[in-house]
Amino acid sequence: MSDDTEVLMAGFGGQGMLLAGKVLAQASMDLGRSVSWLPSYGPEMRGGTANVIVCIASRPIGSPLIESPRGLVVMNLPSLEKFAPKVRAGGVIVINQSLIDKDPARGDCVVIRVPARELAQDAGAPRAANFVMLGAYAGATDVVPADAIERAIAEEFTGDKTRFVASSIAAFRAGLEAGRHAPATVRS
Amino acid sequence: MSKVLMKGNEALGEAAIRAGCVHFFGYPITPQTEVPEYLVKRLPEVGGAFVQAESEVAAINMVYGAAGVGMKCMTSSSSPGISLMAEGMSYLAACELPCVVVNIMRAGPGLGGILPSQSDYFQATKGHGHGDYKLIVLAPSSVQEAVDLMTLAFELAEKYRNPVMVCADGMIGQMMEPVEFPTEGRGEPFKDNTWALTGRRGRARRIVNSLFLSPETLHEHNVELKTKYDDIERHEQRWELYNADEPYDLLLVAFGTMARICKTAIEEVRREGHRVGLFRPITLNPFPYAACRQAMDAMPRSSSVLTVEMNMGQMVWDVQHAAEGSRNVGFYGLAGGLVPSPDMVAERIRELVPARVAETV
Numbered sequence: 187m188s189d190d191t192e193v194l195m196a197g198f199g200g201q202g203m204l205l206a207g208k209v210l211a212q213a214s215m216d217l218g219r220s221v222s223w224l225p226s227y228g229p230e231m232r233g234g235t236a237n238v239i240v241c242i243a244s245r246p247i248g249s250p251l252i253e254s255p256r257g258l259v260v261m262n263l264p265s266l267e268k269f270a271p272k273v274r275a276g277g278v279i280v281i282n283q284s285l286i287d288k289d290p291a292r293g294d295c296v297v298i299r300v301p302a303r304e305l306a307q308d309a310g311a312p313r314a315a316n317f318v319m320l321g322a323y324a325g326a327t328d329v330v331p332a333d334a335i336e337r338a339i340a341e342e343f344t345g346d347k348t349r350f351v352a353s354s355i356a357a358f359r360a361g362l363e364a365g366r367h368a369p370a371t372v373r374s
Numbered sequence: 375m376s377k378v379l380m381k382g383n384e385a386l387g388e389a390a391i392r393a394g395c396v397h398f399f400g401y402p403i404t405p406q407t408e409v410p411e412y413l414v415k416r417l418p419e420v421g422g423a424f425v426q427a428e429s430e431v432a433a434i435n436m437v438y439g440a441a442g443v444g445m446k447c448m449t450s451s452s453s454p455g456i457s458l459m460a461e462g463m464s465y466l467a468a469c470e471l472p473c474v475v476v477n478i479m480r481a482g483p484g485l486g487g488i489l490p491s492q493s494d495y496f497q498a499t500k501g502h503g504h505g506d507y508k509l510i511v512l513a514p515s516s517v518q519e520a521v522d523l524m525t526l527a528f529e530l531a532e533k534y535r536n537p538v539m540v541c542a543d544g545m546i547g548q549m550m551e552p553v554e555f556p557t558e559g560r561g562e563p564f565k566d567n568t569w570a571l572t573g574r575r576g577r578a579r580r581i582v583n584s585l586f587l588s589p590e591t592l593h594e595h596n597v598e599l600k601t602k603y604d605d606i607e608r609h610e611q612r613w614e615l616y617n618a619d620e621p622y623d624l625l626l627v628a629f630g631t632m633a634r635i636c637k638t639a640i641e642e643v644r645r646e647g648h649r650v651g652l653f654r655p656i657t658l659n660p661f662p663y664a665a666c667r668q669a670m671d672a673m674p675r676s677s678s679v680l681t682v683e684m685n686m687g688q689m690v691w692d693v694q695h696a697a698e699g700s701r702n703v704g705f706y707g708l709a710g711g712l713v714p715s716p717d718m719v720a721e722r723i724r725e726l727v728p729a730r731v732a733e734t735v
Contacts, residue, residue, distance in 0.1 A: 215552045223550035248638030249716045
């Protein structure tokens with residue numbers, strides 16, 4: 187398992203980044219690690235950005251607020267422009283290529299581009315682009331083993347939402363593959 | 375018992391039920407709305423009642439009524455709403471009724487903003503409502519501690535028949551962390567309700583009242599309350615010392631969210647050879663003056679103290695009081711919903727103390 191890390195996940199409200207972050211935190215917690223999930227809750231206009239910082243550590247977490255995260259997962263351009271300059275050197279940036287055609291201009295970070303919408307559609311889960319992105323991040327970083335995340339997805343959708351489990355996991359696996367086939371420098 | 379991943383606000387609600395709270399009265403306000411949102415769903419499941427009042431003034435007076443008949447009850451709000459509850463809190467304290475009030479602080483003054491803040495410190499500990507009364511004020515710095523202190527809050531409310539405030543900020547309320555609840559199922563009602571208005575039915579009459587027109591009687595009532603507050607001060611001080619086993623050259627004092635940010639800053643500068651301790655009051659009232667002073671006295675005479683808060687400098691008054699002029703007590707803080715980052719705190723530390731690289735390598 188990798189060292190302590192933190193990832194900022196951001197997108198438009200409704201794109202599911204808070205949920206993807208929750209699943210990541212849940213999976214890490216289930217493995218006995220310390221976690222925190224801190225959402226932005228500031229005033230935002232409709233269609234504005236929503237983001238969450240997930241910290242994963244082997245010791246109790248001090249500050250849940252991280253200025254320079256080691257990971258960034260972005261669904262839309264405003265999030266990329268706002269947060270890409272803050273990522274710590276050597277960090278990982280996962281970009282939703284379906285909506286972002288801009289380069290983050292971070293030569294000191296590993297940048298992974300994922301056609302999240304297309305991969306989600308191909309996986310039969312057009313609404314699960316968030317889990318494609320989570321999969322790509324997990325595949326590129328080995329932060330949390332994939333099977334733990336899949337269990338957390340199954341835990342998340344209960345009752346009449348269980349019908350989303352299979353398609354969400356399919357989307358997650360598509361992202362995982364994309365993340366694993368990212369450049370070798372990613373696999374630190 | 376296994377851990378669950380929960381938002382601070384929801385965890386506070388669940389902890390209240392486990393502590394035996396059966397009634398909630400409140401009014402929505404960001405960033406605490408998940409407390410009532412959670413309880414509106416859960417309270418009916420355990421046979422309790424949830425009432426959304428027409429205002430915070432009404433909510434606290436409903437608490438007054440429910441507490442008066444011996445029910446374990448609570449309300450929660452955020453800063454501007456807590457201000458509206460000031461009068462009712464004074465009445466509850468005057469009548470010696472147990473209840474718990476949660477304040478998930480947001481930035482003020484006025485309507486202010488909705489982001490996290492610690493700017494209600496004075497209000498909570500010094501001057502909420504009118505008259506000579508005190509609240510017991512508990513300040514959690516994690517979601518788990520919010521649960522633990524919520525449990526303690528109902529215990530202390532019952533033990534001292536006094537309102538207890540759980541004072542956290544928007545970050546604790548909104549954040550999810552793993553939590554473990556100390557007990558299963560719904561908690562017990564008050565063990566003793568010999569003071570409650572339960573219907574006379576032949577027994578001696580009980581009166582819940584805060585009006586005393588005779589100055590002598592009212593003075594006596596104040597003396598009795600003061601005796602109780604002194605008792606609380608002697609027995610209920612709680613605090614945490616961090617990184618203080620080894621000698622330190624600077625003492626940070628911070629509570630709640632700010633304290634955990636300070637911990638990260640301390641770890642950051644430790645690698646550079648700075649030796650910094652942290653004193654974290656858990657009870658803001660009673661403030662642990664003696665323990666705070668002891669943490670200062672552990673340092674060389676010339677070493678200073680830095681109080682870090684998410685406000686313009688409030689708890690620093692108590693820290694200065696603890697120091698009694700024995701050393702320099704500085705302040706660093708941001709207001710408006712801005713949260714000092716670990717890097718910002720680390721920068722202040724570097725300005726104040728030299729690194730002892732040779733000793734730590």
